[in-house]
Amino acid sequence: MERLKIAFVVDKCAPWFVGGYESRVFNLARELGRRHEVRVYTSLRASRVEGENFRAIRLATTAFQQRTPSDRSLIHSTLFAASLVRTPFRDWMPDVVVVEAIPFLHLPVMGRWARQSGFVRILNVNEAWDRYAYRHGLGAVPTSSVIHRLLRDGIGWAARTITISKTTAESLRRHYGVENPFIVPMGVNLDGLNRDMSNPESQTRYDFATMLRLVPYKRTEDFLVALSVLRSRYGWRGRACVIGDGPLRDRLIARTRDLGIRDQVDFPGFLPDSTKYETLKSSRVFVLPSEREGFSMATLKDS
Numbered sequence: 001m002e003r004l005k006i007a008f009v010v011d012k013c014a015p016w017f018v019g020g021y022e023s024r025v026f027n028l029a030r031e032l033g034r035r036h037e038v039r040v041y042t043s044l045r046a047s048r049v050e051g052e053n054f055r056a057i058r059l060a061t062t063a064f065q066q067r068t069p070s071d072r073s074l075i076h077s078t079l080f081a082a083s084l085v086r087t088p089f090r091d092w093m094p095d096v097v098v099v100e101a102i103p104f105l106h107l108p109v110m111g112r113w114a115r116q117s118g119f120v121r122i123l124n125v126n127e128a129w130d131r132y133a134y135r136h137g138l139g140a141v142p143t144s145s146v147i148h149r150l151l152r153d154g155i156g157w158a159a160r161t162i163t164i165s166k167t168t169a170e171s172l173r174r175h176y177g178v179e180n181p182f183i184v185p186m187g188v189n190l191d192g193l194n195r196d197m198s199n200p201e202s203q204t205r206y207d208f209a210t211m212l213r214l215v216p217y218k219r220t221e222d223f224l225v226a227l228s229v230l231r232s233r234y235g236w237r238g239r240a241c242v243i244g245d246g247p248l249r250d251r252l253i254a255r256t257r258d259l260g261i262r263d264q265v266d267f268p269g270f271l272p273d274s275t276k277y278e279t280l281k282s283s284r285v286f287v288l289p290s291e292r293e294g295f296s297m298a299t300l301k302d303s
Contacts, residue, residue, distance in 0.1 A: 010100035011080040059083040081106035107154035123158035207238035209283035214246030219289040228259035
């Protein structure tokens, strides 16, 4: 097999940031790096970092992403888009460039010079909706319309569109006119999933567990309300766990006090893979309250 030069362009990447598309890019870069020369152009503190089978190159600072690893920053997205006004490929020209669609602002900026370049342009789309429910109220419709147009622009200059699930592929066909999106499924660490369950820490500790970023559209508060109903109507006195972090963390913890279930719900934050898998396996029921998912990495890890 010919050894290719493959570049990934993404505003954030694991392991430096936590999230679904961040992990996807990391996994793809790591696996392709076994046979090819791979560089990830992203946001870093250092100018470059040696990753696992790939090299990460800084395009933007991480200064506006420090509140929580899962927070989304409009300022950061704008700065990342600005970093792509000119091509970053000056001393190293790739054969293939894979661009992550989220957070969308960089797609038309990069498209201006990407159309003129000789490399194969691939757009990776984790989710594609007719309407985007990032905001509610007066700003919801304009925001959804802008995202729709930005994604269409990226699809327009990409030679090929890849996605993560049949659901997202169908949405790309229906709402964006992509004739043949190619599905590259998400992956997980099988070593962690197949861990020996003889460890006492892996025995049942929780009745319910969920794993997500603590942001509005993940609907974690609905999960907490459901737990309070179980307690008040059916006498539930067990325990539940909310794995993850985000800007709503303090508000959600306060909500458990209002609902009278603070002593029954743990908020351990983000967990390393080993602890994460053990916690999920020690739970009787996994709950995903999110109102939308291109494909849920949390569900895959729990399976």
